Amino acid sequence: MKRTIPLLITALGGFALIVAYFIPHTQSWGEQVAVWFDVLASLAFVLGGANLLKIHLKHVSDRARGWGYSAIVIGSFLATLFVGLIKVGVSPAAQSPDYAWSGSYRQIGSAFWFGYEYGFQPLTATMFALLAFYIASAAFRAFRAKNLEAVLLLGTAFIILLGRTFAGVALTSWIDPANWEGFRYLTWLRIENLTVFVMSVFNTAGNRAIMIGIALGIVATSLRVLLGIDRSYLGKD
Amino acid sequence: MGAFLRDEWWIMLLAAASLAPLVRRFAGEGFFPALRTLDRRWIFLLMFWSVLLPIYYIGLTGQTFPEVPSALSQATFDEIERLQEGDPILLSFDYDPASEGELGPMATAFVKHAAAKGLRMYFMALWPVGAQMIDDTIARVIHTDYPELVYGQDYVNLGFKSGNEGVIKVIVTNLRELYTTDVRGTAIRDIPMMEGITNIQQMRLVINVSAGYAGTKEWVQYAVTPFPDRIRLVAGSTGVQAPLLYPYIPGQLAGLLGAIKGAAEYEKLVVDAYGGPNPDPRYLEGLRRMGPQLVAHLLIITLIVVANVLYLADRRREMRR
Numbered sequence: 001m002k003r004t005i006p007l008l009i010t011a012l013g014g015f016a017l018i019v020a021y022f023i024p025h026t027q028s029w030g031e032q033v034a035v036w037f038d039v040l041a042s043l044a045f046v047l048g049g050a051n052l053l054k055i056h057l058k059h060v061s062d063r064a065r066g067w068g069y070s071a072i073v074i075g076s077f078l079a080t081l082f083v084g085l086i087k088v089g090v091s092p093a094a095q096s097p098d099y100a101w102s103g104s105y106r107q108i109g110s111a112f113w114f115g116y117e118y119g120f121q122p123l124t125a126t127m128f129a130l131l132a133f134y135i136a137s138a139a140f141r142a143f144r145a146k147n148l149e150a151v152l153l154l155g156t157a158f159i160i161l162l163g164r165t166f167a168g169v170a171l172t173s174w175i176d177p178a179n180w181e182g183f184r185y186l187t188w189l190r191i192e193n194l195t196v197f198v199m200s201v202f203n204t205a206g207n208r209a210i211m212i213g214i215a216l217g218i219v220a221t222s223l224r225v226l227l228g229i230d231r232s233y234l235g236k237d
Numbered sequence: 238m239g240a241f242l243r244d245e246w247w248i249m250l251l252a253a254a255s256l257a258p259l260v261r262r263f264a265g266e267g268f269f270p271a272l273r274t275l276d277r278r279w280i281f282l283l284m285f286w287s288v289l290l291p292i293y294y295i296g297l298t299g300q301t302f303p304e305v306p307s308a309l310s311q312a313t314f315d316e317i318e319r320l321q322e323g324d325p326i327l328l329s330f331d332y333d334p335a336s337e338g339e340l341g342p343m344a345t346a347f348v349k350h351a352a353a354k355g356l357r358m359y360f361m362a363l364w365p366v367g368a369q370m371i372d373d374t375i376a377r378v379i380h381t382d383y384p385e386l387v388y389g390q391d392y393v394n395l396g397f398k399s400g401n402e403g404v405i406k407v408i409v410t411n412l413r414e415l416y417t418t419d420v421r422g423t424a425i426r427d428i429p430m431m432e433g434i435t436n437i438q439q440m441r442l443v444i445n446v447s448a449g450y451a452g453t454k455e456w457v458q459y460a461v462t463p464f465p466d467r468i469r470l471v472a473g474s475t476g477v478q479a480p481l482l483y484p485y486i487p488g489q490l491a492g493l494l495g496a497i498k499g500a501a502e503y504e505k506l507v508v509d510a511y512g513g514p515n516p517d518p519r520y521l522e523g524l525r526r527m528g529p530q531l532v533a534h535l536l537i538i539t540l541i542v543v544a545n546v547l548y549l550a551d552r553r554r555e556m557r558r
Contacts, residue, residue, distance in 0.1 A: 003462045017406075019464065026265045027410055035414055036401030045399065045524065090406060104421060111396060116369060121334040128335035132533060137277040140540040144548050154541065161538055164498045165475075165531040166302035204483040211484060 007228045013037075014226040052077060076119075083111035088089055163195025241294055248293060259468045271548050280540065284371055287536045291528035292426035301501075301524040302531065309503035313471045313492030314350075316442060318510075322355035324441040325434065329456065330374070333366040336475050343473035343500035343525035344370065344446045346507045348378040349520055351444075357430055358392040359440065361416075363451040365366035368397045368420060370446075377519060389419075389428045396420030405459040409468070412436050435481040437468040446470045452483055454488070461489045473499065485516045 013033045020030025037107045052073070059070035082088070086103050088111035096102035105112045162168035168191035179182040187193060224230035242249060257496045259279050263271045279456070295301065320326065328347065330441060332340045351358050360371045371394050379386050386392055395416050407415050425431045437443065443460060443509055445451040453472040461470050469491050474482060476496030486493060494503050500523030508516045518525070 003278060031407055031411050031414060034403050035402075037403040038398065038407065038415060041400040051260075102422065106372065117368075120366075121337075121369075124312060124335040125337060126444070129338070131408065132288065133281045133284050136533075136537055136540060137280045139537045140544045141277075141279055143541045143544065145545050146548075158538060161534045165527065165534050165547070166304075167531055167535060169305065181380075192307075194306070199480065199483060200486075202279075203480045204486075207481055208484045 003231065003234055006234055007231070010233075011226050011228065014222065049077070049081070080112070080115055083115065088112070089114075156202075158192060159198055160193050163191045163198075168192050168195065238294075241298060245293070248290070255282060256286070257543065266438060269288060269550060272543065274480060283536060287532040291532050295525050295528045297520065302527055302540065303522060304505045304527070305522060306502040307499075307504050309486070309493050310499055310506065311494070312475075313337060314506040314510075315495055316469065316471045316491045317347075317350050317354065317356075317444075320354060320441050321356060322433050325430075325439060326351060326442045326444060327361065327440040328371075328444045328446075329361050330367045330370045330446050331452045332370060332446055332475075333364055333460055334370075337370070337449035338526065339475050339497050339500070340446050340473060341370075342497065342526065343494050343503060344374045344375055345519065345522065346500065346504045347376055347444050347446065347473065348374050349382070350507045350511065352383045352386060352513065353363045353507075356441075359395060359430075359434075361395040361526060362394065362397040363401055363455075364367050365399075366446075367399055367543065368371045368394070368426055371396075371420075372509045378388075381519075382517070389423070390393045390430055393428055394420040402455040402459050405451075406457055408437050409460045410438075438464055440468070443470045445470060447478065448475050449475070449478060450476060450477070453493075454485075457482075457485050457489045463513050465489070472515070473503075496522055496552060497530055501527045 013036070016026075016029045016033045020026045020028075020033075030192060040121050056070035056073050058064075059073065060067050060235075064070075071173040084105045087103065087105050090101070090110045090112075091105040092098070092100055093104070103110075106116070107113060115233075116220045143154065143157070145154055162171065171189040175183050175186055177187070188197065221230065225233065258385070259282075264457070265271075272482065303426060315464060317326075328345060332344075332471050360375070362368050362371060364370075375392070375394065376449075379392060388394075392520075396419065398415055400407075400415075404415060413425055416425055437460065440509075443456060447457045449458075452476055453470075456470055456472070461468050471487065471492035471494075473494040474496075479493065479495030479499070480492055482490060494500055502523075504520060504523040508520050513521055
């Protein structure tokens with residue numbers, strides 16, 4: 001029973017979505033299943049939060065390596081949850097002034113807004129910006145022309161890196177029919193044009209091939225899941 | 238540039254002083270031996286100055302590099318340009334502050350373009366923090382430059398809904414099944430501009446600003462693909478994601494802005510058409526950010542070339558042995 005009911009729910013939900021796609025009359029079936037999915041996705045936030053707490057509380061109680069970071073995660077998580085749920089510093093909404101909690105938790109000046117504006121936003125932006133430093137370091141240490149494939153990759157990287165800046169335009173702007181009539185047939189050699197060519201031909205062709213392969217794999221795997229052949233998503237218990 | 242070097246000599250001196258030990262080491266040990274043992278923190282420092290100096294220079298002088306719009310940016314601009322005043326458009330901001338550097342300028346330009354055209358804007362987000370991105374952009378563009386636009390009549394923020402592609406799957410045929418209130422808690426039936434809107438097939442255009450999953454790919458798969466004649470989509474995406482979206486152009490994706498370069502090109506088109514003689518710097522952020530990108534790219538290319546010269550020199554020496 002523990003496995004049969006989830007299997008039935010999966011199969012019914014999956015086949016309802018497939019049928020709804022091909023038969024317009026059954027469109028509402030698909031909508032209904034998709035709404036259930038959205039409700040479950042909302043509940044997954046609760047499960048995710050509980051799981052986060054469980055893992056990091058264990059780290060702290062075991063005094064595992066880096067447990068201090070886990071303590072910071074727990075503190076930040078609970079503080080954000082508290083100020084968001086209790087709506088600390090939020091004034092009532094204009095349309096419901098008699099209800100103290102009617103304002104938005106994201107209201108400017110609220111504790112949640114403060115944490116987002118001066119904590120979350122700069123921290124996540126900084127984390128992403130750090131990539132530039134690591135990419136530069138990796139470019140110096142790892143990008144070697146060891147064989148033909150690596151040379152092709154390097155050449156493509158140079159074209160794209162230059163083509164995404166003004167340097168690419170400036171470097172080959174002399175390939176202009178105004179300078180010499182024969183350049184009319186060579187304007188494709190300008191770096192900005194080469195960039196477009198690489199992206200729209202080589203990149204698109206490669207990506208399409210990969211996507212078609214993945215799609216076929218997804219169809220096969222989905223059918224196995226819907227028919228109950230593949231049950232790995234249910235876990236081992 | 239000369240005036241900048243003369244007036245802001247101290248920052249150039251600071252940069253030179255911070256790099257002086259590296260130069261001394263190269264002079265003392267020789268170029269290749271010093272390169273072989275180069276600490277990566279020197280590379281971090283070089284990248285730091287490569288980004289900081291152009292930001293400082295552009296911040297002071299306001300100068301930007303000229304941009305020639307690509308066909309994709311032009312197609313994106315034209316998709317919005319062909320709409321008539323009062324046409325409804327859906328703007329889905331599916332990104333977070335981590336990608337704001339790349340996507341913020343194009344989100345700003347999209348809203349500026351739509352507001353200048355007098356389009357009715359319906360905002361939503363598939364990312365939890367996307368709702369804040371919407372708030373920021375509305376504050377940056379509408380509250381500042383278009384205060385005459387009325388919330389609920391000219392624009393509405395429907396906010397974030399969990400479910401990723403599940404949300405698209407529902408609202409593409411039945412918007413009210415999921416959205417019963419807007420982000421302020423006002424019932425959908427009480428919002429004037431929601432009157433008659435039952436699904437997003439009624440939108441004349443969907444604009445998606447996306448940093449990954451759920452994003453443009455899901456909008457293509459779950460909105461445009463089932464209804465190719467009713468839903469048109471343009472998107473702005475990060476540089477990492479853009480190559481994955483090329484296969485959808487132009488059939489399922491009418492226009493695409495890739496990374497800050499795409500944002501700068503689109504900004505130029507919008508500013509030329511609606512920015513007036515002295516456009517506000519808020520609408521030139523993409524163009525301004527192309528400066529640091531240029532110097533950072535040149536540094537990366539230089540590092541790759543230098544590292545390969547070193548590699549080839551070492552390999553030749555080993556072969557001689």
